[in-house]
Amino acid sequence: MTVKQILDQKGRDVVTVSPSMVTEEAVRFLGDNKIGAVVVTGDGGKIAGILSERDIVRAVGRKGADALSAPISTIMTSKVTTCGEDHTINQVMELMTNGRFRHMPVEKDGKLVGIISIGDVVRRRIEDVEREAEEIKAYIAG
Template structure:
């Protein structure tokens, strides 16, 4: 089975972060510039939260707050689940589906090493299934 580490090897190593005191506007600008749906919130090298498009919509827009005046810390998700690089992607996909989130930080001994999205995991599962189908077809045809 494919692990998170396998996925990270095929992904860009860029991890986009913001500080908790930055404005939500600046975080959204980064997300728009990088075409991403979430950024990790780091404080002194420590993961303290995650800001997603969902956080913005539910905690800022619906409450009629200003993104230029609101710090990230006020709207970020503070309790962030994370996984280790050795975890298998299907288990991570189940976790994300069960808890209803789309981004999962990857930590290795308290060090941030990556971020995977539900799309990354789905691609990995599909690649695994395609490989298995190819192997079975070769076995059946004797090639």
């Protein structure tokens, strides 16, 4: 299964925020949207970074309550690993595991076209394994 197939099933809606958003607003935004990370976009919709709950926790750990009044550009992860629609589940799982992150923006021709989470990837991988097991059982029984 590919990233394209995942996005075709789950949808391609991606919420984004500006790098100038204050961390406290971003915390509220994540909670209101029931998401664990948000893509930060700059001029022309280009990916400027990604802000995750982990980024916020680290900032509060370093700066205390002052972190909440800082712009998210100061705490976001600016070196973002992205994937394309042609990436396989196994490729994405390896990137996420090695990079120790749980959300990955998907780009096509330099444009943001979706986001996938480790939950999306694991769910689809389990479906693949279950389908393969059923096919093997059917082959053995036949």
